[in-house]
Each structure stands twice: as C-alpha cells, then as structure tokens.
Amino acid sequence: MDLNTLQKKVDDWIKKYGVRYFDELTNMAQLTEEVGEVARIISRTYGEQSIKKNEELNDLGEELADVLFVLLCLANQTGIDLEKSFEKKLKKKSQRDKTRHLYNKKLK
Secondary structure (H helix, E strand, O other), X not given: OOHHHHHHHHXXXXXXXXXXXXXXXXXXXXXXXHHHHHHHHHHHHOOOOOOOOOOXXXXXXXXXXXXXXXXXXXXXXXXXXXHHHHHXXXXXXHHHOOOOOOOOHHHO
C-alpha cells in the first residue's frame, strides 16, 4: 500500500470508529508512548537489557504498526501528504548522502 492509501484508511477508520482525531498534542504524546513500547522490545530483544521475570514482550510488528497509525493520524490532521514529503526527503538524503556512508569507516 502506498502512504496516501494508508492515510485514507486511517481517516476512514477515525470517521467510522474513532469519532474524531485526538488533538495534536495528545497524538504527539501517544506517538511518544508507542515509540517507547518499540524501544522496550528492541532493548530487551536485541540490546543488553534483560526481560524481567514474568514479563511478556508485546509483538514488535504490532507496536511498529501503532507508531505508524499515530504518525498517519498526525499527518492527516495537520494536512501533510506523507507520500510527497517522504519522496522529497528521500531525494534530499540521496543527494546529500550519496557517498557519505560509502566512505564511513565505521560501517566497514
């Protein structure tokens, strides 16, 4: 699915089930919370942090999807076309960083 389709799906869901978008500050807090849940899983699965006794980690894919959902909400309510913005960013990064990582000794 392209980003425009995803943005439309989220908007349709909000209109059908969500009543309305949370305000932007609430969604920013939600985004931060969801990113924290992703960080918890990553630090315990791939990092050095151990899982607490009797702790169950949530599914990483679901948590990443939560991040994406809230990000799409923020884009919708602020009038951002994420697909257009992403293409612009990718072009900028490609021009700016076309050799930067190739010569980074830390990546060898």
